[in-house]
Amino acid sequence: MRRFGASGVALLLVATVAGACGQTISQHETPKQADPAAPAYAAGLDTALQTIIKDMGVPGAVVMITSPEKGNWTKTFGTQALGSRSPVTVDDHFRIGSNTKTMTGTVLLQLVQEGKISLDDPVSKYQPEVPNGDNITIAQVLSMRSGLYNYTADEQFNARVDSDPGYVWKPSELLAIAFAKPPNFAPGASWRYSNTNLILAGLIVEQLTGIALQDTFQQRIFGPLGLRQTLLPAPTQADIPTPHPQGYMFGTNVAILADPALPAAEQAAAATGALLPKDVTLNNPSWAWAAGAAISTAADLTRYATALVDGGLLDAKTQQTRMASVQPIQVSDGADIGYGLALARFGPLYGHDGQIPGYNTFMAHDPIRKDTVIVLTSLFAGANGEQPANQMASAIIQALYGRALIPSPSPSR
DSSP states (O other): OOSSSOOTTOEEEOSOOSOSSOBOOSOOOOOOOOOTTSOTTHHHHHHHHHHHHHHHTOSEEEEEEEOTTTOOEEEEEEBSSTTOOOBOOTTOOEEOTTHHHHHHHHHHHHHHHTTSOOTTSBGGGTOTTSTTGGGOBHHHHHTTOSOOOOGGGOHHHHHHHHHOTTOOOOHHHHHHHHHTSOOSSSTTSOOOOOHHHHHHHHHHHHHHHSSOHHHHHIIIIIHHHTOTTOBOOOTTOOOOOSSOOOOEEOSOTTTTSSOSSOOHHHHHHHHHTSSOOEEOTTSOGGGTHHHHOOEEOHHHHHHHHHHHHHSSSSOHHHHHHHHHHOEEOOOTTOOOEEEOSSOEEETTEEEEEEEETBEEEEEEEOTTTOOEEEEEESBSOOTTSOOHHHHHHHHHHHHHHSOOEEEOOOOOO
C-alpha cells in the first residue's frame, strides 16, 4: 500500500485525462443512447470516463456531480465484484481513505473555537513523547508542516500489513514507528504529506473530548449533517456496510513502496487480463484510523464536502481561518494546488482525495460556483500506478472548467 489513505494531494496540471496501461479486466457498460435529460457536458464526459475505467481496469465506480451552472449528473459504472453481474449502485459504500483527514481536522478546529486548544499550542502540550514537540505547533500538524516522518513509508510496517492484513493496529504503535525515524525537516521549514500528523490529531481529539474518535465524528459531523451512511469504524471493525463493492489492489504493499507502478511484465499481463488485482476488501484499516479509515457514499460526501467548504461545521471566524490556511504546494509545472488545515485545493475546488487498499476516492467543492465533484472507485491504483478516481476527477474538471487537474502518484507515506 504505497500511499495508505491518500494520494498525498500532489497534482500535475496536464492536458490528458486517460490512463495508458490498457487493462481489460472487468465487464463494463455497453454504450447507450444519450439521456435527453442529462446536461450538455455529460455525453462527452461519459465517454472520457468509460475510457479511463476500461484502460485502468476499474471494477466499479460512482460519479456524482452537482453544478448549478452546468447541471447535475450522476452515473455508476461497472460491477460490485470482478466476475459479478451485480452493478454498482449510487448507494454503495466505499472506504474513503484520506478524505477522513478533513474530518479529524474539522473536529480539532471545533475544539479550537471552543477554547479547548489553540493552533499555536506546541504538540508536546498534549503528546509529550513527540520528538521536538515543543517546536511543532498544532497548526503545523494539521497542515503537513511538522516534518514528522510518515509511518506508512516504513518497509517493515508495510511487510507486516502484507503478512497480517487483519492485525488491529494501535495508534501508539504507529507513532512509535514514526518517532524512531529522523524528521524530514525542521518544523515549518517545508511541506510533506505524513499520515503521522493525523494520528496525532486523532489522539489529541480523544484526549480533549474523552470519548472514542468514531463517536466524536458521529456527534459533531455525521449527526448534525444527517450523514446516515457515513462512519468511522472502530479499530476492530473490518467490514463495510452493505451495499458495497469489493475493493481491489495490484501488487503487494512492499512491492509498490518505492514505485506504485508494477514491473513492465506485470503491467503487460494486467493489460491482457492475465493478471488480476486481488480482493482486499476486508483488510483491517485500523492502521489508517484518523488519517484514512472512514466509509461513506456519494450522496453523503456531496453534503459533507459542501459543508466542509461553504461552512456549517465551524463558526465563521474559524472557517475563514481554515480557508485562508491553504497555501500553494510547489510542483514542477507551477500548478495551482494547495494544502492547509487538513484541507486541499484543486484549482477552484477545495476538498481532499483518498487512497486506501481497495479504493481510490475524490471529493471537492467550489465555493464560488458551488460545483461539487465526488468520485468513488473500487481500485487502489492501476497497474501503472495511476489513481483512477483522480484521473476521473481530472476529466470531470476538464468538462466543467475547461482544464484538467490530474493528481499524480505521490509519496503520501
